[in-house]
Amino acid sequence: MRIGPVELERRPTPSWNWVLTVSALAILLALALAAVIFWSYGVSPLRAYAVIIRGTLLNARALPEIVRNMIPLLLAGVGLVLAFRALFWNIGAEGQILLGATAATWVALFSPVPDGWKLPVMFLAGFIGGAAWGLIPALLRLRFAVNEVISTLMMNYIAVYLVSWLIHGPWKGPEMRGFAFTDAFPEAAQIPVIPGTRIHWLTLLLGIALAIAVAFLLKRTRAGFEIRVQGENADAARYAGIDPARTLLLVMIVAGGAAGLAGVGEVAGIHRRLLDPNQISLGFGYAAIIVAWLARGSPLAVVLTSLFLGIVFASGDVMRVALQMPARVTDVFNGLILFCLIGSERLLYWRVRWAGHP
Amino acid sequence: MMEEWIIHTIVRGLALGTPLIWAALGEVYAERSGVVNLGVEGMMVLGAIAAFALAQSTGLPYLGLLVAAGAGAAAAMLHAVLVISLRANQYVSGLALTMFGLGLSALLGRRWEGLPLLATLPEISLLTYGGLALAIVLWFVLYHTRWGILIRSAGEAPAAVDTMGVNVFLVRYLAVAFGGALAGVGGGLLSVAYRPSWTEGMTVGLGWIAIAIAIFASWDPLRAVAGAFFFGALFHLSFRLQTWISPEPLQMMPFAFTILVLALTTRRGRGAQGAPEALGLPYVRGER
Numbered sequence: 001m002r003i004g005p006v007e008l009e010r011r012p013t014p015s016w017n018w019v020l021t022v023s024a025l026a027i028l029l030a031l032a033l034a035a036v037i038f039w040s041y042g043v044s045p046l047r048a049y050a051v052i053i054r055g056t057l058l059n060a061r062a063l064p065e066i067v068r069n070m071i072p073l074l075l076a077g078v079g080l081v082l083a084f085r086a087l088f089w090n091i092g093a094e095g096q097i098l099l100g101a102t103a104a105t106w107v108a109l110f111s112p113v114p115d116g117w118k119l120p121v122m123f124l125a126g127f128i129g130g131a132a133w134g135l136i137p138a139l140l141r142l143r144f145a146v147n148e149v150i151s152t153l154m155m156n157y158i159a160v161y162l163v164s165w166l167i168h169g170p171w172k173g174p175e176m177r178g179f180a181f182t183d184a185f186p187e188a189a190q191i192p193v194i195p196g197t198r199i200h201w202l203t204l205l206l207g208i209a210l211a212i213a214v215a216f217l218l219k220r221t222r223a224g225f226e227i228r229v230q231g232e233n234a235d236a237a238r239y240a241g242i243d244p245a246r247t248l249l250l251v252m253i254v255a256g257g258a259a260g261l262a263g264v265g266e267v268a269g270i271h272r273r274l275l276d277p278n279q280i281s282l283g284f285g286y287a288a289i290i291v292a293w294l295a296r297g298s299p300l301a302v303v304l305t306s307l308f309l310g311i312v313f314a315s316g317d318v319m320r321v322a323l324q325m326p327a328r329v330t331d332v333f334n335g336l337i338l339f340c341l342i343g344s345e346r347l348l349y350w351r352v353r354w355a356g357h358p
Numbered sequence: 359m360m361e362e363w364i365i366h367t368i369v370r371g372l373a374l375g376t377p378l379i380w381a382a383l384g385e386v387y388a389e390r391s392g393v394v395n396l397g398v399e400g401m402m403v404l405g406a407i408a409a410f411a412l413a414q415s416t417g418l419p420y421l422g423l424l425v426a427a428g429a430g431a432a433a434a435m436l437h438a439v440l441v442i443s444l445r446a447n448q449y450v451s452g453l454a455l456t457m458f459g460l461g462l463s464a465l466l467g468r469r470w471e472g473l474p475l476l477a478t479l480p481e482i483s484l485l486t487y488g489g490l491a492l493a494i495v496l497w498f499v500l501y502h503t504r505w506g507i508l509i510r511s512a513g514e515a516p517a518a519v520d521t522m523g524v525n526v527f528l529v530r531y532l533a534v535a536f537g538g539a540l541a542g543v544g545g546g547l548l549s550v551a552y553r554p555s556w557t558e559g560m561t562v563g564l565g566w567i568a569i570a571i572a573i574f575a576s577w578d579p580l581r582a583v584a585g586a587f588f589f590g591a592l593f594h595l596s597f598r599l600q601t602w603i604s605p606e607p608l609q610m611m612p613f614a615f616t617i618l619v620l621a622l623t624t625r626r627g628r629g630a631q632g633a634p635e636a637l638g639l640p641y642v643r644g645e646r
Binding site for chain 1: 466569610617
C-alpha cells in the first residue's frame with residue numbers, strides 16, 4: 001500500500017527494534033491520555049508529570065522504591081510469561097502471591113523450624129503455597145473444563161478473604177493490641193535489606209535467577225519445547241503426542257510458585273508480618289499481567305518490563321502523597337498502558353518504507 | 359419462623375440479584391455476538407459513580423441510571439474498538455477495561471465519597487421487575503426474531519453473516535455497547551438503590567460473578583435470571599449467617615460457589631459446551 005512517498009508493507013515477523021519502537025510509542029500515548037484524565041481531575045498534567053519525575057527518577061532516595069516495587073512484579077511476571085506462552089490465562093497471580101505470603105507466615109511464626117533454616121524453608125513453603133493455589137484452576141480446567149479466567153479470579157477473592165480471616169481470627173497477634181496483624185516475624189525470618197532501602201536483595205536475586213531459569217527451560221529443554229508447541233498450536237501438540245495435562249501442570253506449578261515467592265518477599269522483606277491483603281499486594285498480581293504482556297513472551301525481557309512497572313507503582317506513591325490522589329491512580333495508568341499496548345499490536349506487522357517520489 | 363426466614367432470603371436475593379441480572383444479561387448479549395468482555399467489573403463501577411454523581415447533584419435517581427447506561431456503553435466502546443476493529447486479544451482488553459474503570463472511578467469519585475444520597479430507589483424497584491421483563495424480551499428477541507438470529511450467527515458463524523450482506527462488525531459493536539449499557543445500569547443500581555452511597559471499588563467482584571452467570575446460564579437470558587437470584591440469595595446468606603460464623607469464610611462462599619457451579623454445569627455437558635462457536639475470535643473478512 002502506497003501513501004505518497006512512503007510504502008506500507010506487511011512483515012511476518014517484526015524485528016526487536018520495531019517492537020521496542022511501537023511499545024515506546026504506545027506507552028507515550030498512554031501517558032498522554034492519562035494527562036487528559038489528570039486535567040479533568042483538576043491537576044495540571046504538566047505539574048503532575050513534573051512531580052512524578054522529580055519524585056521518582058530524579059530523586060536518589062526514591063530510586064530504591066522503584067526496585068522495591070519491581071521485585072514482586074518480576075517474580076509474578078516471569079511466571080505469567082510462562083503461563084501465557086502455554087495459553088493458560090492465569091489471572092490469579094494476586095491470589096498466588098497471597099498464598100505464598102500465608103505459607104511463609106506459618107513457617108515464620110508457628111513452625112518448629114530452627115532459626116538457621118527459617119528463610120529457606122519459608123521460600124520453599126511460599127513456592128508450594130502459590131503453586132498449590134495455581135494448580136487448583138489448572139486441575140479444574142483439565143477435569144471439568146472450567147474457564148480459567150473466571151476460576152483464577154475467584155481464587156483471588158477467596159485468597160483475600162482467607163488472609164483477612166487469618167489476621168482477624170486465629171493468627172491475630174496478641175502483641176498487636178487489637179489491630180488486625182499477626183505478630184512481627186522473628187529476626188531469623190526476615191529477609192535482609194540493603195541498608196537505608198526496602199530492597200530485599202535476596203528476593204531480587206531469586207527473581208533474576210528465575211527469569212534466566214525459565215528462559216533456559218523454554219529455549220533449551222524438551223519440556224519447554226512442549227509448552228511452546230502446546231501454546232502455539234494445540235492440534236500439532238496433540239499429533240506430536242504431547243500430554244496437555246503434563247505441560248499445563250508444570251506451567252502452573254512454576255507460575256503459581258513464582259508468584260508465591262513474590263508473596264514471601266513482601267511479608268518477610270517489607271512488612272515483617274501478615275497484614276491486610278490489600279496492603280500485602282498492592283495489585284502486583286494484576287500489574288504482572290502487563291509486565292508479561294509487555295515482555296512479549298520473553299522471560300528475560302521481564303527484568304526490564306518489571307522495572308518499568310516498578311516506576312509506575314513508585315509514581316503512584318508520589319501522586320498519592322504529593323497530589324493527594326487515591327492509591328488507585330496506578331490502575332488508571334495500568335489500564336491505559338495495557339489498552340495502548342494491545343491496540344498498537346496491529347502496527348507490529350507493518351513496515352514503513354521510503355519509496356521515493358512517485 | 360422458618361417460612362419467614364425463607365421469604366426474607368428470597369426478597370433479599372431479589373434485592374442484590376437486581377444489579378446482577380442487568381449486568382449478566384448484558385454479558386449474555388455481548389458474548390452471543392462473539393465478543394467476551396471481561397470488563398464488566400470496570401463498566402459496573404463506572405456506572406456506579408456516574409449514577410451516584412447524577413442522582414446526588416440532580417436528585418433524580420432514574421436520570422442517574424440513564425447516565426450510568428451511557429457510561430457503561432462508552433466504556434464498552436473502548437473494548438469494542440480494540441477487539442473488533444483492531445483485533446486485540448479480548449481477554450487482555452477486558453482486563454484493561456476493568457483496571458481502567460476501577461482507577462478512573464476512584465479518581466473521579468473522590469469528591470463524592472461519604473456524601474449522603476437523598477434521592478434513592480428502593481432495593482426492589484421498578485428496575486427489579488424491569489430486569490425480569492427485560493430478560494423475557496431479550497430471550498424472545500434472541501430466539502424468535504431476525505435480530506436475534508443475526509446476533510447469534512455473528513457469534514457462531516460470522517463469515518455466514520457477512521455473506522448474507524450483513525455487517526458483522528456493526529452487529530458486534532451494537533451487542534457490546536448494549537452489554538456495556540446494561541452493566542452500567544447494574545452498577546448504578548448498586549450506588550443508588552442497593553447501598554445508596556459511593557465508595558471506591560464498591561462492586562467487590564460482582565462484575566466477575568455476572569460473567570460467570572452468563573457462562574453457566576449457557577448464554578440463555580432466562581437462565582441468567584435464575585443464576586442472578588441464586589447468587590443474590592447466596593450473598594444475603596453470607597451476611598445472615600454472620601451471627602454464628604465469622605464473616606470472612608462466609609464472604610468467600612459466593613466466589614467458591616461460582617467455581618463449584620461452573621464445574622458442575624460444564625461437567626453435565628451443557629454450560630460451556632453451548633458456547634458460541636466464534637466466541638473470543640476476531641472476525642477478519644476473507645479469512646476462514
